[in-house]
Each structure stands twice: as C-alpha cells, then as structure tokens.
Amino acid sequence: MEEMTRDGLALGDRGSPESAIRARQLRKSYGGFVALDGIDLDIPRGAICGLIGPNGAGKTTVLKSLVGLCDAGGDLSVIGHDPRLAREALMQDACFIADVGVLPKSLRVIDVLDYVDDVHPKFDREKALRFLSTTDIDLRKRVKALSKGMVTQLHLALVMAIDVELLILDEPTLGLDIIYRQEFYDRLLTQFYDGRQTIVISTHQVEEIESLLSHLIFISHGKIVFSTEMEALQRRFVEVAVTPENFSLADELKPIHARSTLGGKDYLFEIDDDEQATPDRRQFERLGRVSTPSVADVFLAKLGGGHE
Amino acid sequence: MSDSSAVTLAARRWRGLLMREIRENRSLMLYAPCLLVLVAVLLGLRLFTLFSVERQTAAMDLLFNRFEGINALEIAPLLTSAGALNLVFIVGIALSYLATSLYSDRRELSYLFWQSMPISDRATVMSKVVTSVLVIPAIYLAILTLGSIILFISAAVYSFFLGIELNGLVELVSTLSIALGFIGLSAVTAMLWLLPAVGWILLFSAYATRVPLLWAIGGLVALSLFEQVVLSSNTLEAWMASRSSPWQYLVFSLDDLGARLFTYDMLFGAVLGGILISGAILMRRFAD
Numbered sequence: 001m002e003e004m005t006r007d008g009l010a011l012g013d014r015g016s017p018e019s020a021i022r023a024r025q026l027r028k029s030y031g032g033f034v035a036l037d038g039i040d041l042d043i044p045r046g047a048i049c050g051l052i053g054p055n056g057a058g059k060t061t062v063l064k065s066l067v068g069l070c071d072a073g074g075d076l077s078v079i080g081h082d083p084r085l086a087r088e089a090l091m092q093d094a095c096f097i098a099d100v101g102v103l104p105k106s107l108r109v110i111d112v113l114d115y116v117d118d119v120h121p122k123f124d125r126e127k128a129l130r131f132l133s134t135t136d137i138d139l140r141k142r143v144k145a146l147s148k149g150m151v152t153q154l155h156l157a158l159v160m161a162i163d164v165e166l167l168i169l170d171e172p173t174l175g176l177d178i179i180y181r182q183e184f185y186d187r188l189l190t191q192f193y194d195g196r197q198t199i200v201i202s203t204h205q206v207e208e209i210e211s212l213l214s215h216l217i218f219i220s221h222g223k224i225v226f227s228t229e230m231e232a233l234q235r236r237f238v239e240v241a242v243t244p245e246n247f248s249l250a251d252e253l254k255p256i257h258a259r260s261t262l263g264g265k266d267y268l269f270e271i272d273d274d275e276q277a278t279p280d281r282r283q284f285e286r287l288g289r290v291s292t293p294s295v296a297d298v299f300l301a302k303l304g305g306g307h308e
Numbered sequence: 309m310s311d312s313s314a315v316t317l318a319a320r321r322w323r324g325l326l327m328r329e330i331r332e333n334r335s336l337m338l339y340a341p342c343l344l345v346l347v348a349v350l351l352g353l354r355l356f357t358l359f360s361v362e363r364q365t366a367a368m369d370l371l372f373n374r375f376e377g378i379n380a381l382e383i384a385p386l387l388t389s390a391g392a393l394n395l396v397f398i399v400g401i402a403l404s405y406l407a408t409s410l411y412s413d414r415r416e417l418s419y420l421f422w423q424s425m426p427i428s429d430r431a432t433v434m435s436k437v438v439t440s441v442l443v444i445p446a447i448y449l450a451i452l453t454l455g456s457i458i459l460f461i462s463a464a465v466y467s468f469f470l471g472i473e474l475n476g477l478v479e480l481v482s483t484l485s486i487a488l489g490f491i492g493l494s495a496v497t498a499m500l501w502l503l504p505a506v507g508w509i510l511l512f513s514a515y516a517t518r519v520p521l522l523w524a525i526g527g528l529v530a531l532s533l534f535e536q537v538v539l540s541s542n543t544l545e546a547w548m549a550s551r552s553s554p555w556q557y558l559v560f561s562l563d564d565l566g567a568r569l570f571t572y573d574m575l576f577g578a579v580l581g582g583i584l585i586s587g588a589i590l591m592r593r594f595a596d
C-alpha cells in the first residue's frame with residue numbers, strides 16, 4: 001500500500017508478490033443495490049488493516065468476497081488464490097470470523113474441535129485445547145449454551161490454532177462487553193500475530209483497534225473513500241483545540257472538519273504532500289493545542305460531511 | 309504429499325464431514341430410530357404377555373425349534389418382508405434430513421463458519437448425499453440389530469426358564485442376520501432409486517429461504533399440474549408413483565440386488581439425480 005492515497009484507491013506496489021490481497025474493480029450488486037462499486041485494494045503481507053465504514057457501506061461484502069463467499073466481479077487475488085475459483089485451497093491458508101453468532105449452535109464444543117481437527121490440515125488441536133483451558137468454556141457444553149463472549153473465545157481458539165497466512169474478521173466483537181472485546185484483541189496480538197500473518201478487521205468500534213492497525217481503509221457506499229498507513233495518518237492529520245478568538249484564523253487555514261467543544265472548537269487539518277498548499281505545523285501551534293487526531297475523528301471528517 | 313498421506317487426509321476429512329452430519333442431526337438419526345425400535349420391542353413384549361403361559365411356551369418352542377435344520381437363505385426373505393415398514397422409516401428419516409441439511413446452517417448463520425473451512429461446496433453437498441444413502445440406513449440398521457439382539461436374548465432366556473430346548477438357535481440367528489442384512493441392502497437400494505428425490509429436495513434445501521420441504525413438494529405438485537393441464541399427460545405423476553412403494557425395493561438375494569440396481573430406469577434416475585445434485589451444489593455456491 002502506498003504511503004498515502006486518495007480518491008478511492010488503496011494502491012501500493014501493483015501486483016507485487018508482497019500483496020496479500022490485490023483487487024481491481026471489485027463489483028457486486030444485489031438486485032438494484034450496488035454493494036461494491038469498483039473497489040481497488042492492495043494490502044501488503046504482514047499488515048493489520050482496518051476496514052472502517054458506516055452500516056451498509058459494503059464492508060461485509062468486501063470481506064465475503066475475499067473468502068469466496070460472495071460472487072463479486074473484477075480481478076481478485078487473495079494470498080495467491082482467486083477465491084471464486086479456489087475457495088477450498090484459499091481456506092487452507094486463511095480464516096474468517098464473520099461475527100459472534102456463527103458457530104453451529106447444536107454442536108458441543110468438543111464436536112466443533114473434532115470437526116476442525118478432521119477437516120483442516122493446519123489445525124493444532126493441542127494448541128486450541130491449551131487456549132480453551134485458560135477460559136471457563138466446558139468442552140461438553142453445546143455452543144448454544146455458551147455466552148456470546150464464550151462463543152467468541154471458542155472461535156478465537158479455533159482460529160489461533162490454525163497456522164494461516166490471512167485472518168479476516170468481520171465485526172468480531174459485535175455485541176460483546178468491553179472486557180471480552182479487550183481480551184479478544186489482546187490475545188489476537190499476543191498469541192496469534194507474529195508479523196507473518198495479514199489481518200483484515202472490519203468494525204464499528206474504531207477506537208478499540210486503532211492501536212493495532214498498520215493500515216486503514218475507509219469505505220462508504222461501496223467505494224473506498226480514503227486509505228493510508230497508520231504512520232502516515234499521524235503525519236498527515238493535525239487536530240487543533242482552538243479558542244474562540246482564533247476561529248477566523250483557523251477557518252482561513254481550510255480545516256477539513258471542526259466540532260464544538262467546551263469553550264472552543266477542535267479543528268482537523270489535512271497536510272498535503274504539496275507543502276506550498278498547506279500551512280506549516282508551527283502555524284497550527286499558534287492557534288492552540290496541537291494533537292494527533294484519532295481514527296474516529298478522521299473517519300468523521302472524511303465521511304461525516306466536513307466542516308461543521 | 310505422498311499418496312498414503314493424501315488418502316489419510318481425505319479419509320479424515322470425510323470422517324469429519326459425516327460425523328458433522330450425525331452430530332448435528334442426533335435427534336433424527338439416532339434418537340428417532342431408537343424410539344421407533346423401542347416402541348416396536350415394547351409392543352412385541354406387551355402382545356406376548358397377553359397370551360397364556362401354554363401359548364407362550366408353544367410360541368417359543370416354535371421359534372427356537374422350528375428353524376432347526378432349515379436353510380436360512382430360504383427363510384430370511386419372509387422376515388425381510390415382515391420388516392418392510394423399516395424402509396418407510398429409513399426413507400422418511402433420510403428425506404426429512406435432506407430437507408433441512410443445506411437450509412438450517414443458512415438459517416442460523418453457521419453457514420459462514422462451515423464455509424470458512426477448507427471444504428468445497430461439492431464435498432459439503434456430497435456428504436449430505438452419502439449420509440442419506442449410506443449413513444442413515446447404516447445407523448438405523450445398527451439400532452434395529454441392537455433391538456433385535458435384546459429381543460432375541462430376552463426370548464432365549466425366557467425359553468430357557470420355560471425348559472424349552474434351543475435346538476434351532478444357530479439357524480435362527482443366521483436367518484435373523486441375513487434378514488437384517490437384506491433390510492440394510494433394501495434401504496440403500498431404495499435411496500439409490502430415490503436419487504432424483506434426493507437431488508430435488510437438496511436443490512430446495514440449498515436455496516429456499518423457508519420451509520424447504522414444502523417448497524420441494526409444492527414444486528413437484530406444480531410441475532405435475534402443469535403437465536396435466538398444458539400437455540394433457542400425467543407422465544411425471546405416473547413416474548413418481550412407480551417409485552413410491554417400499555415393496556419394490558426389497559432385496560431377497562444378491563441376484564435381486566443386481567436386478568434392482570442395474571436397470572435403465574435406475575440409470576436414468578441416477579443421471580437425473582446427479583443433475584439435480586449438481587444444481588444443489590451451484591445453489592449452495594451462490595446462496596449468499
């Protein structure tokens with residue numbers, strides 16, 4: 001992925017073997033509804049990429065396309081496979097967690113383990129059992145008897161025990177309380193990710209995954225509206241807490257977003273590559289306290305309609 | 309990968325696929341046959357107790373001594389015919405299972421979990437076919453055999469206390485075993501003959517958004533009515549009727565088995581079933 005891109009592209013080293021995911025003009029419609037409107041993607045191997053967008057933006061359709069569960073048009077390569085033609089081969093090296101409710105409810109926990117052990121050549125049963133032994137999950141219980149948090153723990157145990165190159169998570173912590181959500185991401189980072197795998201996460205709870213991400217993609221109405229590396233995001237955007245006497249000066253610097261706060265406004269500025277076109281950082285410091293904006297702030301600025 | 313490890317992997321995968329079907333359908337595949345066999349055993353015992361001790365003694369004497377010296381292969385078909393009702397149960401269980409087999413995981417969204425495993429849609433659908441044609445008859449037969457053994461041992465012990473000699477024991481066991489084997493073969497034969505029905509139901513199970521069995525039956529009725537009204541013929545109805553009697557599938561010998569399996573009608577049914585099953589695989593693929 002290129003350091004900074006705009007206008008609906010998330011491009012990097014086109015067609016490079018380093019790309020875990022490469023898509024060109026990915027399209028999908030349901031009847032008259034266009035879910036994906038010509039999306040291009042390049043996600044490098046080893047990246048932890050957040051796919052952020054409002055409800056109905058097309059996040060799930062993108063993720064389902066990546067694992068061959070949705071018949072999207074366009075060019076698509078996921079860790080060297082076309083998921084539409086070789087889903088079985090792809091899923092030997094990729095895992096997908098759709099959301100917390102998808103494990104088969106009628107099976108016992110041990111049955112699920114047995115099944116994955118039988119059908120997945122890269123599943124390490126002992127590793128899954130070790131992980132489960134650190135939880136309160138009873139192996140003889142049926143999935144429907146587990147709490148949402150436990151189901152997620154079970155799913156995570158299965159995924160972490162599979163030696164995969166790509167992990168795709170679609171709202172994996174939806175409906176969980178904050179303790180389970182935090183534990184989920186902690187374990188993902190400490191017990192699964194070792195820098196070799198590529199992880200793509202879609203979520204509404206941006207603030208919870210912000211610190212994990214190396215790459216970021218904003219999607220809206222089936223199009224990518226913005227994408228960047230996280231390091232670049234920090235260089236690229238500046239948030240300034242401006243007091244009322246400096247509002248007019250701040251407005252002259254063309255903020256991309258502003259929101260009222262107690263006693264002032266927080267202005268968000270985007271610094272272009274062309275330094276002639278945008279002010280020096282020191283100019284911002286004269287306006288007020290300068291900080292790095294959160295992903296949620298940038299998201300609101302990019303998708304929320306701009307200036308207040 | 310060596311050939312042997314590829315075979316081991318494939319065998320494990322199929323074990324996983326078939327065990328999944330059994331584990332997900334315990335009620336239908338295990339508990340329902342157990343209940344049926346238990347009811348049959350209890351009814352048999354209840355009927356037996358209605359008779360006087362003299363009549364019971366005579367019946368046990370007949371059972372254990374009438375078979376002495378007989379050819380088990382000649383007598384077994386009688387018992388097989390008596391067990392024809394089991395075919396109705398087996399086919400009923402299999403078709404009920406098929407109706408929800410590709411539907412229930414879509415309804416509860418576990419479809420996304422199953423699809424996240426390295427298993428093709430073809431393998432998934434074929435595992436349903438194998439389950440209906442082989443696994444369900446095998447499980448039913450195992451439960452039926454267990455019930456027969458319990459009933460047989462009870463009768464032998466009771467006869468022993470009545471002072472009846474068990475001279476025809478070996479022949480009786482042989483006859484029972486052969487009859488059970490024929491019932492098993494008949495069940496598999498029936499399911500193979502019903503491959504068009506298997507494919508038809510799977511097709512609706514893979515795509516219907518609710519009550520797939522109703523859609524499958526409704527579809528057949530609609531096609532049949534269409535033929536009668538538009539073409540003024542009833543070929544479909546007659547063809548379905550020609551495959552609806554359990555008696556026609558009863559196998560009484562290995563020659564019988566060959567005669568029922570290797571016919572053009574069977575071949576036609578297998579091809580039609582194959583086309584419908586392929587349709588179900590495609591439906592599964594696009595049911596997102």
